[in-house]
Amino acid sequence: MQINNSHKLHSGSLYWPTTLSHVPSYPALQGHITTEVAIIGGGITGALCAAVLARAGIPAVLVESQRVASGSTAANTGLLQFSNDKMLSELADKIGETDAVQFYGECRKALTRLYKLADEIPYDTGFHVRSSLYCASTSSDVPRLFKEYSMLRKHGFPVEWGSPHNTGHHLPIRKPAALVTHGDAEINPIRFVHGLIAEAAHKSAHIYENTVVEGVQRMGDKFVITTDFGEIIASRVVRAVSDVPGIESSSRIKPILKRSYALVTPANSLPASWPYDCMMWETARPYFYFRTTPDRRIIAGGMDEDQADPVSDANFLLNRTRLLLEELRGLFPDKQWEAEYAWCGTFGESADDLPFLGETSEQPGIFHALSCGGNGTVYSMIAAEMLRNRILGLEHPMLALLSPERPAHPNSSAVNTI
Ligand SMILES: Cc1cc2nc3c(=O)[nH]c(=O)nc-3n(C[C@H](O)[C@H](O)[C@H](O)COP(=O)(O)OP(=O)(O)OC[C@H]3O[C@@H](n4cnc5c(N)ncnc54)[C@H](O)[C@@H]3O)c2cc1C
Missing domain, CATH: 3.50.50.60 (FAD/NAD(P)-binding domain)
Incomplete structure (x- = not known):
């Protein structure tokens, strides 16, 4: 079909x-x-x-x-975060610590300006400030995540460390450890x-x-x-x-097109145990993530694939939706999960x-x-x-770093091709 x-x-x-x-x-x-x-x-x-x-x-x-x-x-799916798909510590290895920290800092400032815009336009944009729980997918990812926590903290980003051994920050889901960043947000795009x-x-x-x-x-x-x-x-x-x-x-400034999946659960399906002001993602790549909505739904997504076109086979989409639901079940085993909406979408990446x-x-x-x-x-x-x-005629601090003509960094995977 x-x-x-x-x-x-x-x-x-x-x-x-x-x-x-x-x-x-x-x-x-x-x-x-x-x-x-x-x-x-x-x-x-x-x-x-x-x-x-x-x-x-x-x-x-x-x-x-x-x-x-x-x-x-x-x-x-409307998550707004200053942390990127590439961890700050990994980006620093790629482009140098100074540039990486400046980039993360600009993303944080951009979030503040998004908040200001959303607040000023006469429209309910669903903008809410949220924290993000960045989980270690497996125990072997914990040292890498702790390195990330240390670097974020060293440079003054609002971050906390949480693990089951740290009673101050009890994790509401089954993951070996997590860091929590503050000042992120969700929006209705x-x-x-x-x-x-x-x-x-x-x-x-x-x-x-x-x-x-x-x-x-x-x-x-x-x-x-x-x-x-x-x-x-x-x-x-x-x-x-x-x-x-x-x-x-040029092939270098053509985005690499990929596809990703998302689902939305019915209204009022959010477990009471979940802290409402928190979004979740993880260290695995591709990662699983979710956020909530004001009417207590969960929007979950992930399973990025190296395909430019969204899936056209309904059974394939159903299969991916089931896998996302299984991820949710893994985190909240006491609950029966179902999807009211499910889709596949294209997005761009760079090398x-x-x-x-x-x-x-x-x-x-x-x-x-x-x-x-x-x-x-x-x-x-x-x-x-x-x-x-x-x-x-004004300067912008990211002009050189994000220029379409920036040199390929020696540690970057490759020049973009579709
Ligand atoms: C499943 C999924 C989840 C995502 N989740 C997030 C998230 O949580 N947070 C986040 O920040 N980002 C997320 N993204 C990425 C995000 O969707 C994109 O970065 C963003 O929407 C890109 O916006 P855009 O305006 O650049 O592109 P688009 O929204 O694609 O807009 C481009 C527009 O150009 C129009 N167009 C094309 N050709 C022409 C033409 N010749 N003439 C005139 N118009 C043309 C198209 O119709 C289109 O409307 C997600 C993406 C996917 C697929």
């Missing part, structure tokens, strides 16, 4: 769209429009860029080929994107849905962005999508686990905003502020 994967970035039954009582809509672009910045892609990255530019008074047009927040963003886009549109941005960008061409000091029924003339272009016709992308943000010398004026990795939303926030600073 085949399942609906018409969006090509996810398949199965999504949870977030069911949390919207009204879906705001925007017209398709017909004819010509001139602006300062053309943003291609109406996911979380494009929405954050549109909102941050609108707040800075910079004119922008955002075009989305389908509906706003219908791509990878709709499949996002679709509501957040709609709130950002609505605010940007209210201020000055022009938003177009059902508008496919078919080409980007430089004409003197401007770009001509051709869409299916119109044209945008802009001084700058933001690539908030993995591929755009007309934007050359060195860092996003590609900024312009290249080959294509000045085209800003790449490729938020690779499981921490995509935090990276998108950094992208939006880096873009704004670039336009205003």
Whole structure:
């Protein structure tokens, strides 16, 4: 049996769209429009860029080929963390301790700014500050996790150590040890994107849905962005999508596309024993993780696979959903678990686990905003502020480290290929 994967970035039954009582809509672009910045892609990255530019008074047009927040963003499970898929201690081995610590620090600051944005837009975005329980998957992972705890602590990140032998931090699930980071958050990604886009549109941005960008061409000091029924003339272009016709992308700055799985349990299924302000993930790769919702559901995910397309076979998705439920049963054996929603979605990664943000010398004026990795939303926030600073002629501390032209680090696995 085949399942609906018409969006090509996810398949199965999504949870977030069911949390919207009204879906705001925007017209398709017909004819010509001139602006300062053309943003291609109406996911979380494009929405954050549109909102941050609108707040800075910079004119922008955002075009989305389908509906706003219908791509990878709709499949996002909404965990916002300053810790990354690559531990700080491992990133330090790869890119040096100074850069790694600065990067983690910028992710933490980006979280604070996401909080401020979510708080200020007149929309319930489901943003709640949470702690994260980062568990050792096996006893052999405990020393590695303790090394991570020590490095986070050394550099002043808000972290605690917990193990069954440490009665001060009793673990609520069966794991050999864990560290707890504070100041992370959860969000409803679709509501957040709609709130950002609505605010940007209210201020000055022009938003177009059902508008496919078919080409980007430089004409003197401007770009001509051709869409299916119109044209945008802009001084700058933001690539908030993995591929755009007309934007050359060396194999190095092409995200490696992967797929991941997620499920949502019924309302009020969260065990009373679970501390409500805590999310959970683990040291195994790929890792299993979960968060909760205000109506006491669990959103669990994991089992990343090296496949670009979301699964199209319903039985395959069912099988993966059962495996995720088994993981939950392993943590909470006293409970019968079931999934009310389950899906598979595509996301991008990079060889060195860092996003590609900024312009290249080959294509000045085209800003790449490729938020690779499981921490995509935090990276998108950094992208939006880096873009704004670039336009205003201001520095950004992550410009060199996250540049699409950064040298491949000797310890990185490889140059990206799809
Ligand atoms: C199962 C799963 C769980 C995840 N969980 C998390 C999480 O907990 N936390 C987190 O931070 N990240 C998470 N991610 C990653 C996160 O979803 C992505 O980093 C993020 O959504 C990427 O947003 P985006 O705006 O860059 O891309 P998208 O949301 O994919 O947006 C790109 C948009 O561009 C549009 N588009 C494409 N081509 C064109 C064109 N030619 N013209 C116009 N528009 C075009 C698409 O329709 C799409 O809407 C998860 C991903 C998956 C799959």
